[in-house]
Amino acid sequence: MKKVKKLSVLFVLLLATLLAACSDSGNKSSDGSSSKTSSDGKTLFIGLVNPPISFNPINSGDFASQWLEKFMFETFLEMTAPLEFTPKLAESFETEDNQTYTIKLQPKATWSDGEPVTAEDIAFTFNLIANPKTETSVGTIISNLEGLDENGKLTNGEKEIPSITVVDEKTFTFKTKQPVDPNLIKEFIGSQIMILPKHILKDVAPEDLTAHPFMQNPNVTNGAFKFVKYEADQYVEFAKNDNYYVSKPKLDKIFVKIMPATNLVAQLQTGEIHMNAGVGLGSIAVSDYDTVEKIKGIHTTANPANGYQTLLFNTKKITDPNVRVAIGHAINRDQMIESLLQGKGDYVDGPYPSINPYYDSSIKNISYDPEKAKEMLKAANWDFNTPLEIAVPAGNKMREQAGAIILENLKAIGLNVQLVTSDFPTHIAKAREGNYDLMILGYTTNIDPDITNYYGNDSPFNFTGYQSEEKEKLLLAGNNEPNPEKRKAIYSELQALFVKDLPVFTLYSEYDFAAISDKVISAGPTFFGYHNNLQDWDLSDK
Numbered sequence: 001m002k003k004v005k006k007l008s009v010l011f012v013l014l015l016a017t018l019l020a021a022c023s024d025s026g027n028k029s030s031d032g033s034s035s036k037t038s039s040d041g042k043t044l045f046i047g048l049v050n051p052p053i054s055f056n057p058i059n060s061g062d063f064a065s066q067w068l069e070k071f072m073f074e075t076f077l078e079m080t081a082p083l084e085f086t087p088k089l090a091e092s093f094e095t096e097d098n099q100t101y102t103i104k105l106q107p108k109a110t111w112s113d114g115e116p117v118t119a120e121d122i123a124f125t126f127n128l129i130a131n132p133k134t135e136t137s138v139g140t141i142i143s144n145l146e147g148l149d150e151n152g153k154l155t156n157g158e159k160e161i162p163s164i165t166v167v168d169e170k171t172f173t174f175k176t177k178q179p180v181d182p183n184l185i186k187e188f189i190g191s192q193i194m195i196l197p198k199h200i201l202k203d204v205a206p207e208d209l210t211a212h213p214f215m216q217n218p219n220v221t222n223g224a225f226k227f228v229k230y231e232a233d234q235y236v237e238f239a240k241n242d243n244y245y246v247s248k249p250k251l252d253k254i255f256v257k258i259m260p261a262t263n264l265v266a267q268l269q270t271g272e273i274h275m276n277a278g279v280g281l282g283s284i285a286v287s288d289y290d291t292v293e294k295i296k297g298i299h300t301t302a303n304p305a306n307g308y309q310t311l312l313f314n315t316k317k318i319t320d321p322n323v324r325v326a327i328g329h330a331i332n333r334d335q336m337i338e339s340l341l342q343g344k345g346d347y348v349d350g351p352y353p354s355i356n357p358y359y360d361s362s363i364k365n366i367s368y369d370p371e372k373a374k375e376m377l378k379a380a381n382w383d384f385n386t387p388l389e390i391a392v393p394a395g396n397k398m399r400e401q402a403g404a405i406i407l408e409n410l411k412a413i414g415l416n417v418q419l420v421t422s423d424f425p426t427h428i429a430k431a432r433e434g435n436y437d438l439m440i441l442g443y444t445t446n447i448d449p450d451i452t453n454y455y456g457n458d459s460p461f462n463f464t465g466y467q468s469e470e471k472e473k474l475l476l477a478g479n480n481e482p483n484p485e486k487r488k489a490i491y492s493e494l495q496a497l498f499v500k501d502l503p504v505f506t507l508y509s510e511y512d513f514a515a516i517s518d519k520v521i522s523a524g525p526t527f528f529g530y531h532n533n534l535q536d537w538d539l540s541d542k
Contacts, residue, residue: 041251041252041253042250042251042252042253042538042539043251043252043253043254043255043539044251044253044254044255044274044520044523044537044539045254045255045256045257045272045273045274046254046255046256046257046273046274046275046276046277046282047257047259047263047264047267047268047273047275047276047277047282048064048256048257048258048259048276048277048281048282049258049259049260049261049264049277049281049282049283049395049396050062050063050064050258050281050282050424051064051232051233051258051424051425052064052065052068052230052236053065053425053428054210054215054216055068055069055215055216055217055218055227055230056209056210056215057069057073057194057195057196057218058125058128058129058134058136058137058138058194058196058209059134059135059136059137059138059209059210059215060137061137061428061432061460061461062428063279063280063281063444064281066192067277067279067281067530068236068256069194069218070194070223070530070531071223071224071225071238071254071256071531071534072218072221072222072223072224072225072226072227072238072241073194073195073218073221073222073223074088074089074109074194074195074222074223075088075089075190075191075192075193075194075531076088076089076090076093076103076189076190076191076193077090077093077186077190077191078191078529078531078532079186079187079191079447079528079529080528080529080532081528081529082357082447082528083183083186083187083447083448084528085186085187085190085191086529086532087106088532089105089106089109089117089195089222090103090104090105090106090190091104091105091106091107091170092104093186093190095182095185097179098176098179098180098181098182098482099175099176099178099179099180100173100174100175100176101173101174101175101176101182101185101189102167102171102172102173103119103122103171103172103173103174104170104171105117105118105119105122105170105171105172106170106245106246107170108245109222109245110222110243110245111197111199111220111221111222111243112219112220112221112222112226112241112243113220114243115197115199115220116169117195117222118169118170118198119166119167119168119169119170119171119172120166120169120198121195121196121197121198122166122172122195123160123164123166123172124195124196124198124201124202125193125195125196125198126142126145126161126164126174127159127160127161127164128196128201128206128209129142129152130142130145130148130152130153130154130161131153131154131159131206132153132154132155133205133206133207134206134207134209135207135209135210136152137460137461138152138192138193139151139152139153140152140452140453140456140459141188141189141192141193141453142188142189142193143452144176144177144180144184144185144479145161145163145164145174145175145176145177146162146163146175146176146177147161147162147163148161150452150456150458150476151456151458151459161174163175163176177480178480179482180479180480180481180482181448181481181482181483181484181487183448184448184450184479187446187447187448188446188448188450195222197220197221197222200214200220201214216230221241223241223244223534224240224241224244224246224249224534224535225238225239225240225241225249225251225254225534226238226239226240226241228253233258234257234258235255235256235257235258236255236256236258237253237254237255238253238254238255238256239252239253240252240253244535246535247535248535249534249535249537250535250536250537250538251537251538251539254537256277257272257273260395261282261283261285261395261396261397262285262397264276264282264284264288264515265284265288265291265292268292268295268298268515268517269295271297271517274516274517274519274520274539275514275515275516275517275520275523275524275525276514276515276525277525278303278512278513278514278525278526278527278530279305279444279512279525279526279527279530280305280307280442280444280512282525283305283510283512283513283514284300284513284514284515285397285398285513286340286341286342286344286398286510286511286513287342289302289513292513292515295515297517297518297519298515298516298517298518299515299516299518300513300514300515300516301513301514301516301524301525302344302511302512302513302514303511303512303513303514303525303526303527304355304511304512305353305444305509305510305511305512305527306353306355306356306444306445306447306527307353307442307443307444307445307509307512308347308348308353308442308443308506308507308508308509309399309402309440309441309442309443309506309507309508309509309510310440310441310442310443310504310505310506310507311327311331311390311406311438311439311440311504311505311507312431312436312438312439312440312441312463312464312503312504313327313438313464313502313503313504313505314434314436314437314438314439314464314465315464315465315466315467315503316434316465317437318437318438320380320382321500321501321502322376322379322380323376323377323380323382324501324502324503324505325366325376325500325502326372326373326374326376326377326380326382327373327410327415327438327505328349328366328373328502328505329366329367329368329369329370329372329373329376330368330370330373330374330409330410330412330413330415331368331405331406331409331410331505331507332368332405332409333347333368333507333508334368335405336402336405336507336508337508339401339405340398340401340402340405340508341398341508341510341511344510344511345508345509345510345511346508346509347365347506347507347508347509348365348506348509349363349365349366349495349498349499349502349505349506350363350494350495350496350498350499350506351445351451351454351455351494351495351498351504352445352449352491352495353445353509354509356445356447356449357447358449358487358488358491359495360491360492360495360496362492363492363495363496363499364499365499366499366502366505370409370412370413373413374413374414377413377415384414384415384416385416386416387416387417387418388410388415388416388417388418388437388438389417389418389419389420389436389437389438390403390406390407390410390417390418390419390420390437390438390439390440391420391421391422391427391430391436391437391438391439391440392419392420392421392422392427392439392440393421393422393423393424393427393440393441394421394422394423394424394427395423395424398510399440399442400421402440402507402508403419403421403440404419406438406440406507407419417438420436427439427441431463432460432463434463434465439463440507441463449478449487449488449491449494450475450478450479451475451494452475452479455471455475455503456472456475457471457472464503464504466501466503468497468501470497471494471497471501474490474491474493474494474497475494477490478490478491478494512525512527514526518540518542519539519540519542520537520538520539521536521537521538521539521540522536522537522538523537523538
């Protein structure tokens, strides 16, 4: 592993890019700041660079949507530090045998319309996810449950998961196929699953759920804030939920403004936003960090990120792994880190960043060696006239510059390549359709090493189309192994396999730079516990 600067912390989840027009949403005070108005009370403004795709808690494939949904939908637990969890919607989340889990809901939890949040809502949501007719992005998260297949779906015409039980109004149990590491269940089911209101959606056919108006206007939720409006590519507006079971939120509104990354600094300077989203969704560019540090009334933090940027190979078009490895040898990642990250980053080969406890540093990286790249391509009988497109998402300057470096690197060894840039939704659509040759995409991973949801043969996020029996065996073995040390050995094998087959080539992992106004109380960009205690977020009058 090339490590320019040693990292020491960790964190959570998927994707990032950007786009969208800059918007000046919400009200501002007479001095130009947007902290407080007489008509709207206390309003917090956050800068985000990725527009959401939808507000469907069980079918949002993009990180921006998932991040936004957590302002209005509760998870059972919140991960406040690597593999450390605090109760949220769940009053308790327990197991005695690592196989049967019991969730007790907060007794006072209600939906925003006043109806109680119940175990029936949990059962309804789980069964909906497991229904083969339901379009969902979280199926693999519940695939450990007894009675479901590897994609988290029911088979043989069954309509309900046999291993779940509604014990009483606030108590729910489920059973896994075999004992598993409890941290896996807590991270996946505990901190990622958000439940839907049965009393609102019970009559919607599973196949119609994605297109239902609720998924664009979720008007009954259970979090600290309620959905008000999404102005496409401009802002998402939330209002406090006066019925929130913990306490009434101190903020009246939150506006999450969507803007190009280059506008974050300007709006922090003018007070039009109080903080950036961070977590890969609104990070300050390293080139702007010195400027942000000097803004009066703004304090900054620099956090290692669990995410990384990758070059995806469409393995259905570039089928020979030796060709993919050759292309890896042709790309100068040191140049990217030095010129784009100013040395503040690193890279690894394989699906885990270097700060993940399951990362195996003994696995040798693919070095920058253009001569070796040419030799390997010739040995593989690669036709150098074959046109290759490198798909790059528009708006993120660093990724665009990385694309330019890759372009020059590949041209230098004689490949016939060109860049193709598109907005983020189009870029993701290309990924889903497999309509690309090479693609730059960002990932933020889980702490748990299970990556079935990203790279499983049938996963909806397996954008590379990478198919491998050996990979599937390792993913299954790692998922089913409750012993952490034995799991580590399994995932080391998996990392070695990824370096050999190279469905994805990691480009760099960068710091996440966060900026927060001094007016903000009990909030700020952080990888862990971002949405914890939202009811305590506040703004001072100073």
